[in-house]
Amino acid sequence: MTQQYYSVDQVADLLGLHVKTVRAYVREGRLAATRIGKQYRIRRQDLEEFTGGPLAGERPPAGEEAPHAEASTVVQVDGVDRNTADRLTTLLTVTGRPEQRGRSHVQVVHDPERSRLKVVIVGDLDTTATLLGYIDSLTGNQP
DSSP, X not given: OOOOEEEHHHHHHHHTOOHHHHHHHHHHTSXXXXXXXXXXXXXXXXXXXXXXXXXXXXXXXXXOOOOOOEEEEEEEEESOXXXXXHHHHHHHHHOSOGGGXXXXXXXXXXXXXXXXXEEEEEEEXXXXXXXXXXXXXXXXXXX
């Protein structure tokens, strides 16, 4: 298996740090590196140990993917008037914590004749749980 090495400049870009900061980490022994001539090279494994996990924006090697769970949920809410339907739709499709945006997909359909709202949520478990909590609090189902 081929070992992947990074230059100090590449590590700085990956971590969003200044090059001098990365060099200081290497000199202090906080980040393991190999000196080749006048330059340092950092192994992928050492960089992942330093950061505490896989590098952002890079896929782990085949067979080392972290487990991933996703939920598909359909929620039916009865007794919903147009005002409440609009509030729920806005809440579920626009708000939420910034780090959760883009991690789920929400569709909302209101049937005014039956006073029924259907919400379809597809996303990671944390975001889905948060959105279900929003529905629960806005519909008054809290104990």
